[in-house]
Amino acid sequence: MARIAMLGSGFIGRFYTESLHGLRSKDRVVAVYSRNGDNAKKYADDYQVPFWTTDMEEAIRHPDVDIVCISLPNNLHLPAVEACAKYKKAVMVTKPLGRTAEEGLKMLHIIEEAGIFGGYLEDLCYTPKFLKAKATCDSGALGRILWARSRETHPGPHSDWFWDKNQAGGGAILDLGCHCVEISRNFIGKDVRPVEVMCWAETQVKPIDAEDHAIALVRYATGAIAQFEVSWTFRGGLDLRDEVMGSEGTIWINNFLRTGFEMFLSGEGSNYVAEKAESTSGWLFPVGDEVHELGYNTMFADMLNSFEQGKQPSETFYDGYVVNAILDAAYRSAASRQWEPVQLSEWRGRDDIKPVLPFKDFDEHHYYIKEEVTHDGLDVLILRHKESGQIVRKLK
Numbered sequence: 311m312a313r314i315a316m317l318g319s320g321f322i323g324r325f326y327t328e329s330l331h332g333l334r335s336k337d338r339v340v341a342v343y344s345r346n347g348d349n350a351k352k353y354a355d356d357y358q359v360p361f362w363t364t365d366m367e368e369a370i371r372h373p374d375v376d377i378v379c380i381s382l383p384n385n386l387h388l389p390a391v392e393a394c395a396k397y398k399k400a401v402m403v404t405k406p407l408g409r410t411a412e413e414g415l416k417m418l419h420i421i422e423e424a425g426i427f428g429g430y431l432e433d434l435c436y437t438p439k440f441l442k443a444k445a446t447c448d449s450g451a452l453g454r455i456l457w458a459r460s461r462e463t464h465p466g467p468h469s470d471w472f473w474d475k476n477q478a479g480g481g482a483i484l485d486l487g488c489h490c491v492e493i494s495r496n497f498i499g500k501d502v503r504p505v506e507v508m509c510w511a512e513t514q515v516k517p518i519d520a521e522d523h524a525i526a527l528v529r530y531a532t533g534a535i536a537q538f539e540v541s542w543t544f545r546g547g548l549d550l551r552d553e554v555m556g557s558e559g560t561i562w563i564n565n566f567l568r569t570g571f572e573m574f575l576s577g578e579g580s581n582y583v584a585e586k587a588e589s590t591s592g593w594l595f596p597v598g599d600e601v602h603e604l605g606y607n608t609m610f611a612d613m614l615n616s617f618e619q620g621k622q623p624s625e626t627f628y629d630g631y632v633v634n635a636i637l638d639a640a641y642r643s644a645a646s647r648q649w650e651p652v653q654l655s656e657w658r659g660r661d662d663i664k665p666v667l668p669f670k671d672f673d674e675h676h677y678y679i680k681e682e683v684t685h686d687g688l689d690v691l692i693l694r695h696k697e698s699g700q701i702v703r704k705l706k
Contacts (some may be wrong), residue, residue: 311336312614315369315399317390318381319344319353321468321633322404326381326431327357329606337614338380340423343369366390371397373449377427377617383471383481384409391417395424402429402613403624404601406488407630409479411638415656421627429613429623434462434550435496436605436612439563443554447497452556453512454666458497459537459553460490463544465588466516473518483519483640486540491633494528494536497554501659502630503531504652511644515543528642528652533665547587547595554641557670565603571596627646642678669694 314330316323317338323342330337344350354362363369370378370393377400380390387403390450394401401421407430408414421428434440447455467485471477479483495504509526516522522543528536545550550565566584577591584596597603614625635654643650672678676693679701683689689706 311338313338313340313374313376315339315341315372315375315378316353316359316381317343317366317369317378317386318681319346319349320381322453323353323381325358325601325604325606326379326404326610327353329601329610330379330393330606331357332601337610338352340374341369342370342405353391367393367397370394370399375399377614379431380404383469384478384484385471385477388413388417391420391428394652395420395426398424398426400617402431403627403630404431405492405625405630406432406479406484406497406634406637408634409484411631411653414627414634418627418631418656427617427620428627429628430625431613431635432489432492432587432625432629433605433609434565435492435625436607436609437565437603438605438608439497439565440493440552441608443552443561443563444496446559446561447554447556451559452561454560455498455554455556457530457535457537457553457555458494459539460493460678461549461551462489463539463541464548465545466522466542471505473516474517474519475520480637481511481518481524481642482540482542483509483526483637483644484523485522487519487524487526487538487637487640488630488633490538490540491528491536491636492629493552493651494538495629497630498530498532498534498536498659500603500632502534502663503654503657503659503661504639505531506649506651507636507639508649509640509643511640521644524640524644525592528636528640529649531665538590541556545588547584549629551555553654567595569595569597571572571598571618574639584591628656631656676702 327339339359343366347364354591369576378394406491422478507528511521511524514523523541525539549567552559552563574593575591581613612623639650639652669677672693679692681691691706693702
């Protein structure tokens with residue numbers, strides 16, 4: 311059994327608690343901290359948590375606490391991690407790890423120097439569809455990974471602090487791009503160095519200082535390209551889609567908005583339908599088990615099993631730091647309108663990876679371009695001669 315201190319009693323803390331109390335059944339939140347006493351008490355009442363407080367260190371150092379779950383605004387992650395290290399408490403941090411790579415790296419060093427467990431709560435790398443897609447990529451079935459695309463868009467976050475650039479550290483890029491970047495890293499390979507980023511970002515709709523819409527490309531050492539699309543201006547709910555393309559195959563994933571579950575409601579008597587759904591009437595697209603479909607169950611099983619077994623989870627503080635570094639480059643690119651290098655002062659992946667020769671041999675003299683069966687039933691090959699460069703069409 312893991313005994314958990316939950317730091318934060320808001321939207322994400324409640325999602326986390328429902329998963330923690332539900333999946334393994336034996337894990338329990340035993341202490342909750344909130345900056346607001348009324349919120350802390352309500353959370354404690356709702357989830358039968360025996361201890362609540364408005365003093366963060368009091369929750370962390372509580373003698374019954376084994377591991378701390380940080381579900382606080384981004385600007386509070388670093389001080390919370392420092393407090394966990396002070397009391398030698400294992401810690402899990404919601405995404406993004408830091409507001410910048412500098413903050414992320416500092417937190418990584420803090421837990422490593424304290425010798426405590428650290429897990430990065432990147433739930434969208436634990437969804438059932440993602441795990442199946444990643445296993446397919448890892449098996450080699452897609453061949454060489456060429457392109458990964460991840461999209462997260464919705465009408466905007468729930469809490470007020472997200473809209474404050476100083477507290478949040480950024481806008482849609484930091485809030486949503488952290489998911490998309492880590493999804494693509496998993497498909498392309500976490501040991502493959504991210505090289506540079508080209509990003510467009512604007513504030514199109516919301517009266518805020520941060521960006522509410524962005525699109526970026528991330529180039530990796532193998533030559534693979536990752537693409538992310540994020541927005542706080544999308545109307546129609548929560549749109550989570552991933553694609554990955556390899557030399558031998560393609561995977562498309564729709565995680566949330568269109569999952570095959572549709573319902574029509576008049577709006578009379580209806581209430582919550584799904585996260586960030588904009589309406590409770592008309593044709594709606596709910597999710598069967600929201601906590602499971604968003605990856606929380608599998609994520610916490612990995613975190614707590616890894617903690618108990620003394621090993622690293624699938625998503626670590628180091629992963630969170632790399633994500634922060636890529637997003638830092640995206641912000642620099644959005645300002646400069648140029649490709650910007652990913653600045654990693656600590657790289658723990660491979661440095662011997664080079665861009666892969668993109669051509670596939672057909673025989674000693676030709677590269678393979680494609681094969682197709684034409685409308686008149688002919689099996690046709692398109693080849694390129696290696697020396698002359700001539701394109702050749704021949705029957706198989």
